[in-house]
Amino acid sequence: MKNLKSHFKFNKQERSGIFFLILFLIIIQVGYVVYDSYQINEKYPLNIDSNFQVRIDSLKNVALKNDTVKVYPFNPNYISDFKGYTLGMSTDEIDKLHHFRKTNKFVNSAEEFQDVTNISDSLLQVISPFFKFPEWTTKQEYKPSKVSSKKNVNPTTENVIFKDLNTTTAEELRVVNGVGEKLSARIIKFRKRLGGFLVDDQLFEVYYLDEEVAKRILKQFKVISKPNIVKININTATAYELSKLIYIQKEVAERIVNYRNLNGSIKSLNELLKIEEFPAERIDRINLYLSL
Missing domain, CATH: 1.10.150 (DNA polymerase; domain 1)
Known part of the structure; x- marks a missing residue:
């Protein structure tokens, strides 16, 4: 026991040396912690291999394209709430267009569209290149005629044998x-x-x-002998059957079927005017081949 106690006996000078040693160690530890925290918060540039950076950029471009809503040409007279929202229009601007359309009137140009909706010049500049106005919207009201009479053939044809x-x-x-x-x-x-x-x-x-x-x-x-045309029922025909009509493209036929499925049925052939990219200028001609 005496030998064990002798190992823990220090004189005043030795105790002072031990104290300063411990104090020095504590100062070193505190300094390390402060320096380490500073290093974590310090921003350093991340060096990336050029090939790897190219891959990152390409993935960013793909993600950007996937997030972008692609806009196709459309008739602005039939903008729905969802369509207007995707174009960046406010609910008030969309409502103004809908109130205007309820009066059975049409906008015939980008300028008239802005006058009705009061959209900003910057938004008009973005979306107006996609406006697609049919020929009949040059009139205030659209009244389809049964047979078009745009082309005037020589009126003095009474004695001609056709x-x-x-x-x-x-x-x-x-x-x-x-x-x-x-x-x-x-x-x-x-x-x-x-x-x-x-x-x-x-x-x-x-x-x-x-x-x-x-x-x-x-x-x-x-036309002397008219063909016996079997009209296509717009409420039962498939997209393929509709696309066989020369005036209706495949994509438009698919949109007609989708519209019909969403709304239950098509009650009037003029409802087709609401279909995106529908050839509205030929509605009177298409009516000859369709039935409800």
Whole structure:
């Protein structure tokens, strides 16, 4: 025991040395903690390999594209609440458009759209390039006619013996000045796709047929025997059946079916005007082939 106690006996000088040693160690520990916390909070640039940075940038671009709402051309007269929201319009601006439309009027230009909705110049500049105004919106009210009378054929045709536009051959069409082999074949092909012409004015819709040439054709030919068209029921037809109609593209046919599924049924053919990218300028023509 005496030997064990002798190991813990220190004189005054030794005790002072031990005290200063412990104090020195404590100061070192405190200094290390302070320095370490400072190092954690210090911002250092992160050095990344250039190839790895390229991969990061490409992933950011993909994410940005996925988050971006793609806007297609549309008729601004039929902007829904959701469509207006995605375009950046306020609820008040959308409501103003809807109140205006309830008066059975249409906006016919980007300027009129701004006058009605009071949207800002900056927003108009962004969305107006996507505006798609049909031809009939140049009028205040749209009243579809049963048969279009836009094209005036020579009125003095009482004594002319017309040939039937639905039974004539390509060779017979080529007697008209301006109608060659390719154009006559194109007219016959278009007639076949239609299932036969229902009205004379459908001739003006033949691809690359000049209006003046079409007028010359109608001086000798017109629809005499109309084809027996089985109308497509808009409430039961599939997207494929609708797309077989020459005036309706596949994407529009799919949107019609989606609209019908969301609303239960289509009660009026004029409801089709609400469909995005629907060829509204040909609604009177399309009505000849559809039923409810």
